[in-house]
Amino acid sequence: xxxxxxxxxxxxxxxxxxxxxxxxxxxxxxxxxxxxxxxxxxxxxxxxxxxxxxxxxxxxxxxxxxxxxxxxxxxxxxxxxxxxxxxxxxxxxxxxxxxxxxxxxxxxxxxxxxxxxxxxxxxxxxxxxxxxxxxxxxxxxxxxxxxxxxxxxxxxxxxxxxxxxxxxxxxxxxxxxxxxxxxxxxxxxxxxxxxxxxxxxxxxxxxxxxxxxxxxxxxxxxxxxxxxxxxxxxxxxxxxxxxxxxxxxxxxxxxxxxxxxxxxxxxxxxxxxxxxxxxxxxxxxxxxxxxxxxxxxxxxxxxxxxxxxxxxxxxxxxxxxxxxxxxxxxxxxxxxxxxxxx
Amino acid sequence: xxxxxxxxxxxxxxxxxxxxxxxxxxxxxxxxxxxxxxxxxxxxxxxxxxxxxxxxxxxxxxxxxxxxxxxxxxxxxxxxxxxxxxxxxxxxxxxxxxxxxxxxxxxxxxxxxxxxxxxxxxxxxxxxxxxxxxxxxxxxxxxxxxxxxxxxxxxxxxxxxxxxxxxxxxxxxxxxxxxxxxxxxxxxxxxxxxxxxxxxxxxxxxxxxxxxxxxxxxxxxxxxxxxxxxxxxxxxxxxxxxxxxxxxxxxxxxxx
Numbered sequence: 001x002x003x004x005x006x007x008x009x010x011x012x013x014x015x016x017x018x019x020x021x022x023x024x025x026x027x028x029x030x031x032x033x034x035x036x037x038x039x040x041x042x043x044x045x046x047x048x049x050x051x052x053x054x055x056x057x058x059x060x061x062x063x064x065x066x067x068x069x070x071x072x073x074x075x076x077x078x079x080x081x082x083x084x085x086x087x088x089x090x091x092x093x094x095x096x097x098x099x100x101x102x103x104x105x106x107x108x109x110x111x112x113x114x115x116x117x118x119x120x121x122x123x124x125x126x127x128x129x130x131x132x133x134x135x136x137x138x139x140x141x142x143x144x145x146x147x148x149x150x151x152x153x154x155x156x157x158x159x160x161x162x163x164x165x166x167x168x169x170x171x172x173x174x175x176x177x178x179x180x181x182x183x184x185x186x187x188x189x190x191x192x193x194x195x196x197x198x199x200x201x202x203x204x205x206x207x208x209x210x211x212x213x214x215x216x217x218x219x220x221x222x223x224x225x226x227x228x229x230x231x232x233x234x235x236x237x238x239x240x241x242x243x244x245x246x247x248x249x250x251x252x253x254x255x256x257x258x259x260x261x262x263x264x265x266x267x268x269x270x271x272x273x274x275x276x277x278x279x280x281x282x283x284x285x286x287x288x289x290x291x292x293x294x295x296x297x298x299x300x301x302x303x304x305x306x307x308x309x310x311x312x313x314x315x316x317x318x319x320x321x322x323x324x325x326x327x328x329x330x331x332x333x334x335x336x337x338x339x340x341x342x
Numbered sequence: 343x344x345x346x347x348x349x350x351x352x353x354x355x356x357x358x359x360x361x362x363x364x365x366x367x368x369x370x371x372x373x374x375x376x377x378x379x380x381x382x383x384x385x386x387x388x389x390x391x392x393x394x395x396x397x398x399x400x401x402x403x404x405x406x407x408x409x410x411x412x413x414x415x416x417x418x419x420x421x422x423x424x425x426x427x428x429x430x431x432x433x434x435x436x437x438x439x440x441x442x443x444x445x446x447x448x449x450x451x452x453x454x455x456x457x458x459x460x461x462x463x464x465x466x467x468x469x470x471x472x473x474x475x476x477x478x479x480x481x482x483x484x485x486x487x488x489x490x491x492x493x494x495x496x497x498x499x500x501x502x503x504x505x506x507x508x509x510x511x512x513x514x515x516x517x518x519x520x521x522x523x524x525x526x527x528x529x530x531x532x533x534x535x536x537x538x539x540x541x542x543x544x545x546x547x548x549x550x551x552x553x554x555x556x557x558x559x560x561x562x563x564x565x566x567x568x569x570x571x572x573x574x575x576x577x578x579x580x581x582x583x584x585x586x587x588x589x590x591x592x593x594x595x596x597x598x
Binding site: 117118119120144146154155162165166167168169170171172173174175176177178179180181182183184185186187199201202203204205242244245246248249252253303304305306307308310315318319320322323324326327330331334336337338339340342 | 499500501503504506510511513516517519520521523524525527528531532535536537538539540541542543545546547548551552553554555556557558559560561562563564565566567568569570571
């Protein structure tokens with residue numbers, strides 16, 4: 001099923017505008033609130049199965065999509081289309097965070113980021129070879145997790161003192177036990193197999209105040225994907241992710257000791273809830289030195305992640321100046337203390 | 343030119359008076375070689391060196407050698423010597439560093455008096471003593487004394503918070519440290535080029551449903567270990583003290 005959002009005034013295709021948070025029409029400038037947009041202007045066309053070809057209702061061209069795409073633009077007329085049958089039933093997202101950064105702002109922010117690259121080659125910094133920038137709603141699972149933690153450890157307190165000619169070291173041993181309940185809300189894990197997990201992890205955090213009930217018009221004009229993994233399949237990954245959180249929480253409850261030796265750390269994680277959400281990401285493809293570099297920008301906060309190319313020359317200059325500066329400082333201190341010049 | 347009788351008398355008085363104020367301290371003695379460790383030439387050479395070092399460093403360099411301390415301890419002997427002879431570069435009972443060699447018990451004692459004690463602390467004197475002990479053990483008293491003369495100014499030139507032998511004053515170490523600092527900082531810059539994970543426990547925790555349900559800290563036992571504080575083969579009280587005359591001093595004592 002292919003869905004077009006038609007402008008009530010002029011009949012053009014409308015797209016979601018990140019600045020206003022409304023659907024807007026490029027032709028006549030009309031804006032429509034997502035919640036009040038009347039369904040009668042939605043044009044739908046049905047396809048029988050998970051076909052990879054849709055027909056654009058606007059210009060009649062064939063829209064080719066891969067099997068995971070849920071929103072795209074017609075490559076001929078540019079109309080934003082949403083593949084609604086891939087967003088219904090089990091595949092219906094519960095929530096969405098709309099884009100707050102427009103394409104122009106994203107491009108501008110990316111250019112600025114490139115310019116600030118302290119270790120990137122000069123040619124890269126101008127950002128003049130950006131091949132493409134794509135706004136994409138990436139499928140995530142968000143988990144509400146309850147954890148029952150049992151910790152057993154031996155901890156020590158050490159103090160030293162001198163009596164006469166001897167230095168005494170007293171070590172006090174303690175048996176430390178903690179039963180901890182700790183819950184995490186809306187921990188996101190990306191559910192698309194195309195995108196690099198570590199890249200997506202670095203994009204966080206998203207601000208959840210902007211989390212909206214899902215409505216398909218938010219997707220108009222952007223690319224969107226459906227999930228490749230179910231929440232059950234990704235449960236292991238979210239457990240790994242919160243393990244570092246739990247560890248830091250545990251150690252924050254065991255304080256005042258010189259050393260802590262854990263014998264037992266039982267973590268029972270139960271899933272209270274999981275939501276299928278779409279989060280906004282600007283993907284930037286940049287050709288440099290015959291290689292394509294992929295960057296991702298948080299479509300809400302503007303945080304940019306991705307490995308830029310490294311200029312060895314710049315790294316060497318940085319290293320030389322930091323090491324040289326440190327040496328001068330160290331030498332100066334030594335000279336002030338009465339050390340020798342050489 | 344005619345000079346009046348009155349004027350002549352006053353000039354004569356001035357000359358006489360100026361003679362009186364010039365210190366009558368004849369040639370000052372630095373080497374008290376009661377144990378006859380040095381021959382005449384050596385004695386003369388050391389006296390010259392001691393005088394030179396004393397003037398350069400505003401600190402009297404004394405050397406005492408003795409076969410018989412009269413039943414006294416080497417520390418006591420040095421203290422009594424300082425009280426009685428009142429040496430010092432700036433004044434009587436002034437800045438002095440003394441090398442005392444007791445041939446009877448094969449003991450050496452280094453002591454610092456006066457204002458420069460913080461530059462000649464017990465531990466610093468320990469370091470100097472350790473450097474000259476090998477010469478003393480080899481009965482090379484001339485070289486030991488010369489080493490003493492040349493080491494003390496090194497310590498006077500370096501801030502008391504750090505030993506002149508400290509690795510931090512070595513150029514190769516400063517270079518190494520600078521290279522390490524550069525490598526760590528540039529390494530971190532390269533590592534963080536692609537963005538960092540900035541979420542932590544606090545980002546997603548639900549404070550209403552997170553708490554420590556049960557907390558136990560039970561004292562089990564205690565172990566005590568003791569180590570003897572190293573006092574570089576000293577016999578008895580090794581460090582400084584106060585003389586019977588009330589002069590405080592630093593010191594380092596050891597056998598050879």
